[in-house]
Every structure is written in C-alpha cells, then in structure tokens.
Amino acid sequence: MALELDEEAFETIVTDELDQLPDEMVDGLDNVVFVVEDRPEDGSLDLLGLYDGVALTERDRYGFGEMPDRIILYREPLLTISADEDELRDEIHITLVHEIAHYYGIDDERLHELGWA
Template structure:
C-alpha cells in the first residue's frame, strides 16, 4: 500500500476555495469552525487522498460528529466496522462500516486551518487503514497515529 508510506510533515499552500476558519476573539485559544465548514474540510481532504486508497472502500460511509459518545476531546476519529482481514463473509444487505471524524476534538488540538487540514488528513488515513486491517501499533510505527 504505497499510500501508507511513513507520514511526512505536510504544509499546504493557500487555497482560496477552502472554507474560512473564524477565530472568536472571546474564545480560548481553540480554533472555531461550525459543523458545515468542518464537514466541507473533511470532504475536501477525502477528495485529496490517493485513488488507490479510497477506490477499494466498499460499503463504508464517512460521518462527522461533534464529539465521541463519552463527550471527551481525546478521540479524533473512529473506525466502526469489520476490517477486511477479519471478514469471513460479506454480502448484500450488510450495514455500512462507518468512519467517524469528531469535530470538537480536532478543533481543540489545532491552532490554524493548515494544522486542522493536516490532522483531518492523518485521521482519515488512520481510520481507512483500520478498514484494511492495519492496527494501531503499525500505524504508530509509520507515523500515522
């Protein structure tokens, strides 16, 4: 899987088509972005992933939620499904696997839009890798955790 090469620090050039990120003067040093704008960033970053990474995703939906069920800010994303390596059968009528990205935890760890895009990208690669059966230990080794 060439798309799962070790992570590199990725900086992105200014892109006028990106949604604006607005800082609230009275808010703590946390990036502010509404749900629609965050989802637009996720879609944009998903579109930027290599074709060979996403073309084989079968019966997978991407979901944006504000926070994990426990309300914490510790979890950036979650793969909810069965990895390809663990499927003994998979047929018609199966509920889709879900890749969930959590908006508020991402905003809490990012200072600006570039950092947010990088973190969304890393989270997408990380959770998609789980779909392919790659575990957290290997993702840590490769710098995708």
C-alpha cells in the first residue's frame, strides 16, 4: 500500500533532505534546479528521479545564459515504494544523492559500486 502525502508535505520533505546533504556535495552545484513532478512523462512508476542536464565531466562550454540543469524527483513512484514517512525520507535522500552524482559525472555502474544504486 502506497504512502499518501500531499504535494506540499512531499516538497517539504525534499527540502529537508536537501538540507541534510553534506555541504561539499551541494556547494559545487551550479545552475541546477530541483523539481518535483508527479510521474515521468511515460506515466510509469519505475523511475524515482532524473538528472536532466550535461554532467560536469562532459561540458565543453558552459556559461552565461545557459538553461539550468534539472534534478527531478517523481512524487508518485517515491510514495508507491514507501511504507511510511521514514522510508520515504530514506528514498528521497538516496534519489537526491544518485541524481546529484550524475551531475558530477558519476555513472550508474560507479554508483552501484558505492552502494547508491
């Protein structure tokens, strides 16, 4: 049974979990916005989050006027896999770390080795 939480309460938890991340992880984020959406475009519940941008390791020129990269968290999939609020917080935290890692150019294979995938 999926956890139920309205959009505002969910976004508050996302903000709380962002605040819990180590400074060295978030201080390097440049021109990145965090977005909460209900579901991925395909409507599936399989994807918890997405990094939409160009990783630091792959950037050629990046400067003034660039659209911000986005880190998207999908509310309904995260609620579906969470039995309670503590579990939801853990899943949001892991998803944030995972997507921020993609910003820094860390791929899924390396994240798996580090225990974050």
